[in-house]
Every structure is written in structure tokens, then in C-alpha cells.
Amino acid sequence: MARVAAEDRRRLLVEAAIRVMVRDGVSRATTRAIVGEADMALAAFHYCFRSxxxxxxxxxxxxxxxxxxxxxxxxxxxxxxxxxxxxxxxxxxxxxxxxxxxxxxxxxxxxxxxxxxxxxxxxxxxxxxxxxxxxxxxxxxxxxxxxxxxxxxxxxxxxxxxxxxxxxxxxxxxxxxxxxxxxxxxxxxxxxxxxxx
CATH class of the missing domain: 1.10.357.10 (Tetracycline Repressor, domain 2)
Structure with a gap:
């Protein structure tokens, strides 16, 4: 994925999380599934969110x-x-x-x-x-x-x-x-x- 500002990355991950959680449920919405949906590396999640x-x-x-x-x-x-x-x-x-x-x-x-x-x-x-x-x-x-x-x-x-x-x-x-x-x-x-x- 092209370089994206931190705030934009957070927004994209929130949007991806909504899609994953709607589809798979909260308990099955792993960080790996969310970053995959957002087409980002796993490190992006930990950079953007404390938890x-x-x-x-x-x-x-x-x-x-x-x-x-x-x-x-x-x-x-x-x-x-x-x-x-x-x-x-x-x-x-x-x-x-x-x-x-x-x-x-x-x-x-x-x-x-x-x-x-x-x-x-x-x-x-x-x-x-x-x-x-x-x-x-x-x-x-x-x-x-x-x-x-x-x-x-x-x-x-x-x-x-x-x-x-x-x-x-x-x-x-x-x-x-x-x-x-x-x-x-x-x-x-x-x-x-x-x-x-």
C-alpha cells in the first residue's frame, strides 16, 4: 500500500474493522484479518492503536x-x-x-x-x-x-x-x-x- 498519513491509516483500519466485524463477528475479528482487509501490514495496526x-x-x-x-x-x-x-x-x-x-x-x-x-x-x-x-x-x-x-x-x-x-x-x-x-x-x-x- 502507498504511504498513508497516520490519521488516514487509522480511519482506513476502522473502516476495515467494521467490514470484518459485520462479516465475521467481533470475537473473530483478529488484528490480522483487519489489516488484511485494509491491505496493510500487521505493524500498521500496532502503530495506529494501543490495543x-x-x-x-x-x-x-x-x-x-x-x-x-x-x-x-x-x-x-x-x-x-x-x-x-x-x-x-x-x-x-x-x-x-x-x-x-x-x-x-x-x-x-x-x-x-x-x-x-x-x-x-x-x-x-x-x-x-x-x-x-x-x-x-x-x-x-x-x-x-x-x-x-x-x-x-x-x-x-x-x-x-x-x-x-x-x-x-x-x-x-x-x-x-x-x-x-x-x-x-x-x-x-x-x-x-x-x-x-
Missing amino acids: KAELLELVAEEILARTLSPALEIVTGEGSVEERVRSGVASYWSHVVEHPDEHRLTYEITQYVSRTDGLEELAARQYRGYVEAHLRLLEALTEQDGIELARPAEDVARYLAAVVDGITLLYLNEGDADAAAAALGVAVDHLLGLLGG
Whole structure:
């Protein structure tokens, strides 16, 4: 492979890891398999990451970013609060339906690290990241539109993280995208009520 900057190499290895983990599972995603997928030497992995744990955390963060970034762009864009909230949620949901295996991977990572000695804290950090992502979306809405939430933002963010996570997991296991989207619509209605929308 041609010479690649360290940050680009990390990004390519994270992308390769996602592909390998989606295909083979977290427990079978060896460093050798990941560097092979990225067409890099094994030394590249050890140069870019302190451990497989660091890579797992970055994989979960990358999948979160794939849903958060477009939603944040929509929420801070044009339109009424209701339009932006509904469009932001629809953006997230489209990603779930179009890339279900990536979302299954996030749950697999949670279970894997929860059951691996020394990695348990990664699951807590993963879910703190979900709460923080919802908090960022709420803060973007409230700051842009001068809205005051009916409840503390941290509490609403935690509630939304739990509801969205639960509905996503329900869909991934049940397979009924329409039913899950309808349940997500109930959560959006509730959120709009908390926003005074």
C-alpha cells in the first residue's frame, strides 16, 4: 500500500474493522484479518492503536457518527422545530434500515466488552456517548430556537437514548421496520411535547 498519513491509516483500519466485524463477528475479528482487509501490514495496526479495545471504541464511535452527523445537520438547518426533529429522526432511521448489520455490530460490541475482563468500562463509555449525542441534538435545538425543555436536558437525553436504543434493537430482532418506525413516531411526539412543539 502507498504511504498513508497516520490519521488516514487509522480511519482506513476502522473502516476495515467494521467490514470484518459485520462479516465475521467481533470475537473473530483478529488484528490480522483487519489489516488484511485494509491491505496493510500487521505493524500498521500496532502503530495506529494501543490495543484492540481502542479500536472497538473507535468502531462504535464511527457508527454513531454516521447517524449523528447527518441528524445534527438537519436539526440545525431550515424549517420548523417539528420538521427538523422529524427529519433528523427519519435520517437516523434510514441509516438503521439501510445498514442494519452496522447497528447489530454496536450491540455485539456492547456484549463482547461487557463479558471481557478489563473491557467492561468500554460499554459504559459507549452508552455515555449515546446520551451525549442526544444531548448535543437537544442543545442544538434549544439554542437555535430559544426553546426551554420541560425537563432537564440531561434527563431527556438519557430518556431518548434509551427509547431509540430499544426501538432499534426491537427492529433488529423483530424485523418490522414499519412497526418500529411507528413506535419511534410516538417517541418523537413525546419529545415535541417536551419541547413545547
